Amino acid sequence: MPITHPQDHHPLPLQSQLQTDLALDIKNLSFAYPDGRDALKHVTIAIKPGERVALVGPNGAGKSTLLLHLNGILQGEGQIRVGGLTVEKKNLPVIRAMVGLVFQNPDDQLFSPTVFEDVAFGPLHMGLDEDEVRTRVEEALTMVGMTSYAARLSYHLSMGEKKRIAIATVLSMHPQILALDEPSAGLDPRARRQLINLLQTLPQTQIIATHDMMLVREMCSRMIVMDEGRIIADDATSALFERVELLEAHGLERPDC
Amino acid sequence: MPVQPFDRYQEGAGFLHRLDPRVKVVLTALGILSNVLIPDGAWSAFLLTFALILYLTHLAKLPWGFVLKRSLIILPFTLTAFSVIFITPGTTLTVFRLGPWSFSATHAGVIRFLSILARGLLSVQMAILLTATTSFADLLHAFRHLRLPRALVGTLAFTYRYLDVLGDEAVRLMRARQARSARLPGVSVRQGVRWRGKVTGAMVGQLFLRSLERGERVYYAMLARGYRGHIYTLNPHAMTADDWVFAWVGGLSLLAIQLLARLDLLLTP
Ligand SMILES: Nc1ncnc2c1ncn2[C@@H]1O[C@H](COP(=O)(O)OP(=O)(O)OP(=O)(O)O)[C@@H](O)[C@H]1O
Ligand SMILES: [Mg+2]
Numbered sequence: 001m002p003i004t005h006p007q008d009h010h011p012l013p014l015q016s017q018l019q020t021d022l023a024l025d026i027k028n029l030s031f032a033y034p035d036g037r038d039a040l041k042h043v044t045i046a047i048k049p050g051e052r053v054a055l056v057g058p059n060g061a062g063k064s065t066l067l068l069h070l071n072g073i074l075q076g077e078g079q080i081r082v083g084g085l086t087v088e089k090k091n092l093p094v095i096r097a098m099v100g101l102v103f104q105n106p107d108d109q110l111f112s113p114t115v116f117e118d119v120a121f122g123p124l125h126m127g128l129d130e131d132e133v134r135t136r137v138e139e140a141l142t143m144v145g146m147t148s149y150a151a152r153l154s155y156h157l158s159m160g161e162k163k164r165i166a167i168a169t170v171l172s173m174h175p176q177i178l179a180l181d182e183p184s185a186g187l188d189p190r191a192r193r194q195l196i197n198l199l200q201t202l203p204q205t206q207i208i209a210t211h212d213m214m215l216v217r218e219m220c221s222r223m224i225v226m227d228e229g230r231i232i233a234d235d236a237t238s239a240l241f242e243r244v245e246l247l248e249a250h251g252l253e254r255p256d257c
Numbered sequence: 258m259p260v261q262p263f264d265r266y267q268e269g270a271g272f273l274h275r276l277d278p279r280v281k282v283v284l285t286a287l288g289i290l291s292n293v294l295i296p297d298g299a300w301s302a303f304l305l306t307f308a309l310i311l312y313l314t315h316l317a318k319l320p321w322g323f324v325l326k327r328s329l330i331i332l333p334f335t336l337t338a339f340s341v342i343f344i345t346p347g348t349t350l351t352v353f354r355l356g357p358w359s360f361s362a363t364h365a366g367v368i369r370f371l372s373i374l375a376r377g378l379l380s381v382q383m384a385i386l387l388t389a390t391t392s393f394a395d396l397l398h399a400f401r402h403l404r405l406p407r408a409l410v411g412t413l414a415f416t417y418r419y420l421d422v423l424g425d426e427a428v429r430l431m432r433a434r435q436a437r438s439a440r441l442p443g444v445s446v447r448q449g450v451r452w453r454g455k456v457t458g459a460m461v462g463q464l465f466l467r468s469l470e471r472g473e474r475v476y477y478a479m480l481a482r483g484y485r486g487h488i489y490t491l492n493p494h495a496m497t498a499d500d501w502v503f504a505w506v507g508g509l510s511l512l513a514i515q516l517l518a519r520l521d522l523l524l525t526p
Contacts, residue, residue, distance in 0.1 A: 073477050093483065101481040107422050108474040113394040113414060117490060125483030130491055153394070155421045169482065 023049040023177055023205040024070070024082055031065060031076025031229075039065040040076055041229040047205060049176070054216040054237065055209040057226035058251035063209035064104065066226070067179045070207070071099040083176055097126050100170025100204070104181040106162035110154040115146070115165055118154060122173035140172035141165075144198060160191025164198065177205045184212045213255040217241065225250055266392045271318035273390040277500040278399035284507040285387045289380045291511040295518045297365075297372040298525075302518030303379065309510060310382050317390050324382040324389075331381045338373045342366040393417050395494075402492045411488060419471070426467055430460050 024047040031040040039062045047053055055063050068074040072087045072095055080087040082095050103109045112118040119140050123133040141147045144164040149157070157165065163183060170178065183199065184192045196215060199206065210216060216223055216237060223240050225233040227250045233240055240247070241254050273281070288306075295302045314324055347365030388396070397417070400410045434456065 068477065071481055073480050093485070096481060096483050099481075101478075103474065103478050103481075105474070107419075108471065109478045111415065111418055111475045111478060113397060113418055117394070120491060121479075121484075122482040124489040124491065125485070133491060154418065173482065 021048065022081070022084070023047050023051070024207070025080070026069075027079045029066075029069060029076050029078035029080060031069065031074060033065075039229050040069070043078070043226075043229070043231055045224060045231065045234065047207065049205050050203070051222060052199075052206040052208070052220045054220035054223045055207055055226060056211070056213070056216060056223060056252055057232070060228075061226040061250075062229040063226055064181050065229075067101060067181055067207070067209055070177070070179050071096045071101055073101075093126075097122075097173050098175055099177045099179055100173055100175030102166050102170055102178065102180045102183065104185060106159070106166040107154075109166040109169060110162060113153060114150070115141075115152050115154055115157075116150040118165065119150075119168050119172050122169060126173060136172040136174070140168040143171055143202075144168045145194075158191075159186050160188070160194065163187065163191070163195060167198065171202075175204060177207065178202065179207045179209075181209045182211065183208060184210060184215050213253060217255050225252070227251075267319060267389045269318055269390070271316055271390065272499075273313060273317040273386070275499070276390075276503055277494045277496055278391045278395040279403055279494065280496070280500050280504045280507075281387050281391055282396065282399045282403060284504065284511075285383050287508065287511055288383045291514055292376045292379045292383075294515060295372075295376065296522055298368045299372075299518035299521045301521045302514050303372070303375040305514050305517060306379050307382075309514075310379065310386065313386055317386065319386075319389060324385045327385050328378050328381045331377050332374075335374050335377045338370060341373065342370045345369050398490060398492060398494065401488075401490055402494075407488070415475075419468075419475075422471075423464065423468060427460075427464055430463055434460065 024045065026043055026045040029040055029043040030038070032038045043062075043066060055066065057063055065074065069076060069080060069087070070082065072080075072089075072092045075087070082098055085091050085095060085098070087095055110118045112121060116137060119137045120133050123136045128136070137150070138147065141150060144167055146161065146164055146168060149161065149165065154162070154165070167178075167180075167183075178199075180199075183195055187195060192212075192215075196219060199208075200219060206220075208215070208220060220237055223233075223235065223237040224231060225240065225246070232250055233243075233246060244254055247254055292306065295306070310324060311321065314321060342362045343360045343366060345363050345366035347363035349361045350364055350367065352359050352361045391399075397410060397414050400413070401407075
C-alpha cells in the first residue's frame with residue numbers, strides 16, 4: 001500500500017540549498033521553563049560548517065536545553081539561524097531535517113517497535129517516497145555498522161547498539177548538523193571507542209554536549225563551557241584545558257593521562 | 258529483569274507465519290464474530306470451528322495441544338456466565354438448596370452456559386493462533402494499514418515499546434526501596450498495612466511522574482524527526498496469491514459454519 005500523505009503535507013527539500021558561512025548562529029538566546037527556571041541566559045554562539053564543538057558544564061548548566069532549541073522544539077527569546085535559515089514556525093520542517101538531534105537516552109529516541117521503523121521515521125515524515133526511504137535506512141544503518149539489526153526490536157538491544165541506532169535515526173534524514181546529548185554516557189570502553197570512531201568518520205558539523213573530557217580532548221578542537229545558563233568560555237580546547245582554575249570553578253576536570 | 262507480557266509470538270516457519278498479517282487480523286475478527294453468531298446448542302458448528310482451529314494449528318506447525326492449553330486461562334472468566342444455568346427459563350433438571358434459597362438448573366440454561374463456554378474458548382483460541390504466528394510489530398502494521406483508529410494503534414505501539422522500559426523502572430524503584438528498608442537486629446519494626454500502602458502509593462506516583470516525563474521526551478524526539486501529528490509507516494507486506502486464496506477459503510469456511518449452525522438447529526426438534 002502506498003504511503004498516503006494528507007493534503008497539507010509538503011515534502012521537504014532534500015538538501016537545503018541555503019549556504020552561508022555559518023552552520024549555526026545563535027544570538028542572545030534566553031529561555032525560561034514554564035516553572036520560571038531561567039535555563040538559558042543571553043547565549044551567543046557561532047559555529048562554522050564542519051566544526052566539531054564540545055559543550056561542557058556541570059549538571060543543570062543548560063546544555064540539553066540549548067540543544068532542544070537548535071531545531072525549535074523549545075523556543076526562547078533571541079535569534080537562532082541554522083545554515084542561514086531562522087528557526088521559526090514556518091521553517092521548522094526544513095530545520096528539523098537539517099539538525100539531527102540525538103537525545104541522551106536512546107530509549108527516548110527509539111520509540112518505534114523495530115529498528116527499521118525507527119530509522120525510517122525521519123525520512124518518512126519528511127515526505128520521501130518508499131524507495132528513497134528504504135535506501136536511506138540501508139545507508140544510515142551501514143554507516144553505523146548495524147545493517148543486520150533492521151528487523152530487531154529496539155528494546156532488546158545493548159546500550160552501545162541503541163546509541164548507534166539512535167545516531168542512524170538522524171543520519172537517515174541527511175542532516176547538516178548533528179547535535180548529540182551525552183553520546184558516550186553509559187557506554188563501556190569498547191562501545192565508547194566505537195562511538196568515537198563513528199563520530200569521527202561523520203562529515204557533519206557536530207555539537208556534542210558531554211561530561212566526557214577525554215572525548216572532548218580527542219574529538220573537539222573547540223570547547224564551550226556553560227554554567228547556570230550562561231556561556232562562561234568559548235575557545236580552543238587546548239587553550240581551555242590550560243585554565244585549570246576556570247575548569248574547576250565550573251565543576252570540570254582536565255583529563256590527565 | 259525485563260517483563261515481556263506481550264510477546265506471544267512463536268518463531269516459526271509455518272504457512273500461517275508467512276501470511277499477510279492483514280489477512281490474519283481480518284479473518285480472526287470474522288472468526289470471532291462467527292463464534293458469537295452461532296446459536297446456542299449448535300454443537301456441530303462449534304465442533305467444526307474447533308476442527309478448523311486444529312487444522313490451522315497444524316498449518317502453523319505448532320504442537321497440537323498448543324491453543325487448547327493456552328485457551329484454558331479464560332475458564333475463570335466464563336464462570337461469570339454461570340448464573341445463566343439458573344435464570345434461563347426451561348424444563349427444570351435439578352434443584353440446589355442453599356440454606357433458605359433454592360436454585361433450579363434448567364435444560365436450556367445448561368445448553369446456554371455450555372454454548373457461552375464454547376464461544377469463549379474458540380474465540381480465545383483464534384486470538385492465540387493469531388498472536389502466536391504474527392509478531393507484534395506485524396500486528397501493528399496490519400492494524401495501521403487496515404485503518405484502525407490512529408490513536409488506538411499509536412497507544413498500542415507505545416505500550417508495546419515502553420511496557421518493558423516501565424517494568425524495568427518499577428523494578429529499580431522496588432530495589433531502591435528494599436535497599437533502604439534496613440532493620441537493626443533485635444529491633445522489631447511494626448510496618449502496618451497503612452505504612453505499606455503509603456510507600457506503595459508513593460512508588461506508583463513516582464512511576465507515573467517518570468512516565469509523564471518520558472512521554473514528553475519521546476514527544477520531543479518525534480518532533481525532532483519531523484512528526485507533525487500523523488505517524489507514517491511503510492507497509493512491509495504485499496498480498497500474494499496465497500494470501501488471497503487463504504482469505505477466500507477462510508471467509509467461505511466461516512460462512513459454511515454459519516449455514517451448518519442454522520441447519521443443525523432446524524433439524525433438531
Ligand atoms: N522540563 C523542565 N522543566 C523545568 N525545568 C527544567 C526542565 N528541564 C530542565 N530544567 C531545568 O533547567 C536547567 C537546565 O537543565 P538542562 O537539562 O538543560 O541541563 P544540562 O546541562 O543538560 O544538565 P545535565 O548535565 O544534567 O544533563 C536545570 O536547572 C533544570 O533543572
Ligand atoms: Mg542534559
